[in-house]
Amino acid sequence: MTAVITVPSSLDDLSFELVLDQLAAHPADAKVIVDARHCTFASPYGLTALLTLAQTRSERPAFLPPDDADKLTYWARAGFFRYAEEVYDVQGSVPRPRSTSESDVLLEITPVVKSDDVHTVVERIKDKATQILTNRLHLISRATMGFTMALSEACQNIVEHAGRGGWVMVQVYQYRKRLGGRHAVVIAVCDAGLGFRRSLESSPRRPLTDRWDDGFALETAVVNGVSRYGDPGRGQGLKGIRGYVHRWDGKLSVRSGTARIALVPPWDDDVPRRDNLAPFAGAQLQITIPEKSAA
């Protein structure tokens, strides 16, 4: 029997949990249809996480694209269908992607499998990111450098730890509610690989504790900067991302397995840690950097 997984009308890092809650009832080899027909908004996290969802299924899932023609065009422009067609049976016809040069998509969905892909991401986004972060987010040049570094390190986590490829996407938004109309740039990096707990379990650097679980593993890696590698220089990527996000009043959230932690700025009302979420392979990271406040 085929299960239908309904994508919420607004798909972001928080509402993606509704997708995973539905999916949890069905084993990986069960046939599922991911129904996005009524989805009217999808964040970079939502789009990249939908791709990784398909990677977690041993039975290739079907996908129903959004009904709304504008949304369909946006998803195509973001590069979603280019990769969805590799991992889903996409139902119906979807538009061919057009140039993103005039859009707010800073970086359309881009696969990250190997080290060269990280170079490609950095090359493609560097100039445009500088322009957007300086002109629209009014950040100083050092912030734009940090942004590209954070993006590079987030992508490298896939190459170094995931054990399989993932995707990255970057977009600029106007946050009407939470940021009072200010813009923000959002990076989403999602993979369906090992995840933090399994990655650390392969190392003697894993803390010995009875409380060991996905949440503890996330705190160990993201907050304490512990890497599975013994090299004392390791673990600085996530530490650097954390420092960058904090410096520029941004938000960082990382989900892995059944837990999610977040560095929450004053403008957001998320919680720092969630446990006992529906299981999902790999690691899903989101970085949000807001426009500099006028005050």
Next chain:
Amino acid sequence: MRHIDVGSVLRHSANLPYADLVTRSTGAAVRRCIEAELSSLAHDDVATLDFTHIGMMDYSCADEVVAKLLLDLARRGGRPSSLVFHGITDAHLEAIEDVLLHHGLALVVHFADGAARLVGAVSEDERVLWQLVHARGTYIVDDLARDSARNSADVLPVLEALLDRRLLRRDGFTFAPIGVAS
């Protein structure tokens, strides 16, 4: 003094067609090439690493190219006697400062206008004495103690530490900046 263009190392020696120092594997490849060049130097040589033709640098690359190079130099007490960094910009500094602090390391950056800056993990005493030496060129301990309003007995161990960390050099009885002809 040996001048090493890191951009050229990246594109030619390491044979990687990039302008930026990103990813740990890229950093490791560049570091190995630089180490090979440094191994041919004499013990009292000073090498200059020039980052002018490098776009940006991330934390992983800074750890491989800068921190591991300095750690290896400190561990082996090997060649060259000092490393000086040129062409460092804001595009590199954020990552470099972070990894230096992480490992308790420091380095000297020379700018095109002749100014120099001590970057990384240094104490206030080390910074004050280093700045005095760099501003004047050479110093004997007693003069440095007087000018820094410190006792000679307190100044000497700080200077020795700066020598050990290759942030100053000894020139006869005086202490002198690295990378600057006396």
